[in-house]
Amino acid sequence: MAQTLSFSTTFDILDEIRTFVGEQAREAGFDARDIYSIQLATDEAASNVIEHAYGGRSDGRFEVSCAFQTGRLIITLLDHGKAFDPSQVEDPDLKAPLLDRKIGGLGIYLMRKLMDEVRYESTQAGNLLTLVKRKG
Amino acid sequence: MEISTKEFKHCDMVLIKGRIDSSTAPQFSKALEAVIEKGVYKIVVDMSNLEYMSSAGFRALLAAQRTCKRYNRGEVVLASVPDRIREALELAGFTELFRMSRDPLEAVGSL
Numbered sequence: 001m002a003q004t005l006s007f008s009t010t011f012d013i014l015d016e017i018r019t020f021v022g023e024q025a026r027e028a029g030f031d032a033r034d035i036y037s038i039q040l041a042t043d044e045a046a047s048n049v050i051e052h053a054y055g056g057r058s059d060g061r062f063e064v065s066c067a068f069q070t071g072r073l074i075i076t077l078l079d080h081g082k083a084f085d086p087s088q089v090e091d092p093d094l095k096a097p098l099l100d101r102k103i104g105g106l107g108i109y110l111m112r113k114l115m116d117e118v119r120y121e122s123t124q125a126g127n128l129l130t131l132v133k134r135k136g
Numbered sequence: 137m138e139i140s141t142k143e144f145k146h147c148d149m150v151l152i153k154g155r156i157d158s159s160t161a162p163q164f165s166k167a168l169e170a171v172i173e174k175g176v177y178k179i180v181v182d183m184s185n186l187e188y189m190s191s192a193g194f195r196a197l198l199a200a201q202r203t204c205k206r207y208n209r210g211e212v213v214l215a216s217v218p219d220r221i222r223e224a225l226e227l228a229g230f231t232e233l234f235r236m237s238r239d240p241l242e243a244v245g246s247l
Contacts (some may be wrong), residue, residue: 011159019187036220041139043190047158094229098205106191107227113144113227 002067002074003041009050009060017046021066021075028068030135037114038133044107045077045129053081053127072116075134080126086111087120139167146189147210147247149240153185156193164193167237168200177210178247182240184216194228195245199235213247214238 005011005020025035037079047063054060062079087106093102112118117132137154148171156164157247171179179200183189197212204210215237216227237243 014157014159015155028204033220033223039188040190040224047190047192050158064164081190092229098198098202098233101198101229102196106194108227109223117213131159 002065004061004063004065006061007046008058009054009062011041011047011050014043014046017044017064020064021073025133026065026067026075026136029071030073033135034136035116038075038131039113041111041131042077042132044076044111045131048084048086048107049077049079049081049129052084054078055082060064071135073135075131077129077131077134078126083122083127085120085122086129089099141171143168143176146178146243147180147244148174149180149182149244151182151185151240154198156186157188157190159165160191160198161190161192162189168196172200172203174224179204179210179212180215180237180240180243180247181212183218183221185239186218186221189221189224191228194225197230197234207211210247211235213237213243215243216234236241 007017020040022035025038049062054128060081062077065076067074089105089108091109092105115131116134119130121128137156137160140151142149142182150167201212213235217236
């Protein structure tokens, strides 16, 4: 049974989102490390929505859903703003020296490494980002 | 999130209590910038009471490290980095960019 919460596009809601997915992950029996990974990945995803979907406006809204089924925690973020496909963003160069290290794309890269699946779809209902973590 | 700064003979220490994310990262940046503006380029970031840090915090650290290491005048050292945060820093390829110390005062002594 998926639980869905609605949020404004302001960074101060990140705490609530982390608590939301953290509790679901805890209930599903994930260990501390996985709970942190799930919270971090969702934070990075939500931060991107807030930054990019509504052109930095704080009066937008987006939804975060969370469900645990068949051993997988499935988190979705749905926004109705500008399409933003994270798979189009290049991985940062993790071997670049300090001065050449690019900071862009770090959040998306972390999302992909921390979760087992990251899917993006542009749907009728809006932009849907799906994050999946399998219970190990 | 609470930030405080301690002055030592050869460096400043920035102590963070709480969580750094997109909401609180600007505060963290400001604290680092304030030290740098004084002309202090050796900074220990005490993470003993840091519960969480997202890439917004990594960005702030990177900017500070770039400035401090310029002309070899100093560096940012991370102290008492919690396991979860260290793992994320490793994932992001950041552990090679920063010296890390188990103990904040040991970090101070090394600068």
